[in-house]
Amino acid sequence: MNVLNLLKSFDDLSEYWSPRVIGRVNQSFIKIAKAKGEMVWHDHSEEDEFFLVLKGELRIDLEDRAVILGPMDTFTVPHGVKHRPVAKEETWLVLIELASTKHTGDVASDLTRSVDDQLEWLNA
């Protein structure tokens, strides 16, 4: 139960597309991630995913359109909606997801990270 600065928490996050859990509220995780390049197309059949961009620009490709998020822009990808996040330059993201959400959805890829790794960090 400590105060955590959202921007400073990015300091030692070096790997792209590797979300880190920085907080929990009820059944939701608050995660941060640095993004650059293309994520894989994926969806989460039961779980919505909230995006907030702090720095940079994130394009989220959806099946029928794309949305562009600049600094302090927010967007929620509803459950079941296929999406692909893309960042041309390094972009800083805050994500709100259920504790159970895998960031690559049902798609296992080289980018898939284990939630257990993240919890280890949170409890360290």
Add this chain to the structure above:
Amino acid sequence: MNVLNLLKSFDDLSEYWSPRVIGRVNQSFIKIAKAKGEMVWHDHSEEDEFFLVLKGELRIDLEDRAVILGPMDTFTVPHGVKHRPVAKEETWLVLIELASTKHTGDVASDLTRSVDDQLEWLNA
């Protein structure tokens, strides 16, 4: 399913301590609020409450201590913990709470706002 700028969403929020729902992700609401002065002491017996300060400074009094949040600082008040948010100057907050959380907890006061009012705004 639209992009919403978190900072711009404060533009027409004039009343203090009157949280507005600006998004929903799973069972959680993302709310914004302008704070100035003292909130009432309250707790939420079952529900955690996440605070992010965007502008200004928020002190959260707890029973045994107080925490100070500046810009981009985050803090989660665990369920069952009595707290009182206080802001000397106008402070901008983002809150993440369950859809069911009342912002004054079990305490009904002049500051209590109905979630139905907020949903009306979200769906407008």
